[in-house]
Amino acid sequence: MAIQAKTPFSLHSHHFHLPPLRTPLRSPAKSSPRKSLKLICKSSGEDDYLIDAPVSAGDGFSFSGGKYSDEPSPADEWFKEGKIVKAHLVGSGEKAKDPIFGLKMGSGSQASDDLFRWFCVESGNSNNPMVVLIHGFPSQAYSYRKVLPVLSKNYRAIAFDWLGFGFSDRPQPGYGFDYTLNEYVSSLESLINEISKDKVSLVVQGYFSPVAVQFASKHQEKLTDLILLNPPLTAKHANLPSTLSIFSNFLLGEIFSQDPLRASDKALTSCGPYQMKEDDAMVYRRPYLTSGSAGFALNAISRAMKKDLKNYVEEMRSILLDRTWKVRTTICWGQRDRWLGYDGVEDFCKDSKHRLIELPMAGHHVQEDCGEELGGIISGVISKRS
Numbered sequence: 001m002a003i004q005a006k007t008p009f010s011l012h013s014h015h016f017h018l019p020p021l022r023t024p025l026r027s028p029a030k031s032s033p034r035k036s037l038k039l040i041c042k043s044s045g046e047d048d049y050l051i052d053a054p055v056s057a058g059d060g061f062s063f064s065g066g067k068y069s070d071e072p073s074p075a076d077e078w079f080k081e082g083k084i085v086k087a088h089l090v091g092s093g094e095k096a097k098d099p100i101f102g103l104k105m106g107s108g109s110q111a112s113d114d115l116f117r118w119f120c121v122e123s124g125n126s127n128n129p130m131v132v133l134i135h136g137f138p139s140q141a142y143s144y145r146k147v148l149p150v151l152s153k154n155y156r157a158i159a160f161d162w163l164g165f166g167f168s169d170r171p172q173p174g175y176g177f178d179y180t181l182n183e184y185v186s187s188l189e190s191l192i193n194e195i196s197k198d199k200v201s202l203v204v205q206g207y208f209s210p211v212a213v214q215f216a217s218k219h220q221e222k223l224t225d226l227i228l229l230n231p232p233l234t235a236k237h238a239n240l241p242s243t244l245s246i247f248s249n250f251l252l253g254e255i256f257s258q259d260p261l262r263a264s265d266k267a268l269t270s271c272g273p274y275q276m277k278e279d280d281a282m283v284y285r286r287p288y289l290t291s292g293s294a295g296f297a298l299n300a301i302s303r304a305m306k307k308d309l310k311n312y313v314e315e316m317r318s319i320l321l322d323r324t325w326k327v328r329t330t331i332c333w334g335q336r337d338r339w340l341g342y343d344g345v346e347d348f349c350k351d352s353k354h355r356l357i358e359l360p361m362a363g364h365h366v367q368e369d370c371g372e373e374l375g376g377i378i379s380g381v382i383s384k385r386s
Helices: 074-080 181-195 206-218 242-248 252-257 260-269 278-290 293-321 345-352 371-385
Strands: 002-004 083-089 115-123 130-134 156-160 200-205 223-229 328-334 355-359
Touching: 074 278, 083 181, 115 181, 130 181, 181 206, 181 293, 200 206, 206 223, 206 293, 223 371, 242 252, 242 260, 242 293, 252 260, 252 293, 260 278, 260 293, 278 293, 293 345, 328 345, 328 371, 345 355, 355 371
Parallel strands: 002 355, 130 156, 130 200, 200 223, 223 328, 328 355
Antiparallel strands: 083 115, 115 156
């Protein structure tokens, strides 16, 4: 039987008004010599980004770091809350080149020399049981910002950016990491082993759920609980929505993936009721504003999902239905998901005997639509079973 979350919450729309454009009348004037204008955009990093800079100064795809003023950026503030964890061996030491011009990429597209760098945000007492929060595709650890404070009361909660997302390494595909689903399974294993030697509970959202289930199937002894947030559970769920599959297209995908509004804003708001505030948008856009590496990673992940997601979904269903599956599993479902339909979800949970919790007002990104409520649900699920 499905359980419906009781706590109501409200959604607020945010409207932005721009003043009308005015075209001033100009009187004829004598032409005068024009001086060349050199534009410099400051970012929080060590280097400045020059709009008219030579190729040697950057990766050829960079511009402003997403800061519209000298005031502190929300992305900078979020970065200060986290730390870098090194895990998973880099597959190649060769320096990355961009796929279009063959030019050497900037530092944002390069992997480290030994182990990949993962951006993690941790909250709570280190002596408490660990809960690992895994974001979906495409998103960031930032999506759990409202969940972390709730869990920190009784647990050690940690959210991380997948490789290719947020502030984690975003190596150019083919230079140490190819963004295949198999690589994500093995890299998740490396990270979990690095951050905890004890059992952990996993909370996984969306299209990365099959990756986490693959990992869990090989390491059931490592897990206490598995909580899936709107995972792709049925055959109809195995196809990416057009909003995401467009990034796998040749050429058009490369163009759209370099547009922060398409790569972050549209991808996060087209799948449910979530209304993005400007401060939050600046965090999500930051990777796409500072380097082309985030866009190229998005292309590669989309192609991998398009190729292998169907098999991964089928394997996930088999694993969760198998009698040898011993990990306590709960599925939380935001019923206003525009990407993944609810048909078949309840039947699957009945057949697999996994608990189903419905959230009527949430969409695909449950943690964005009702973060505090979700934090309470996660705490309740784990505490009742521990």
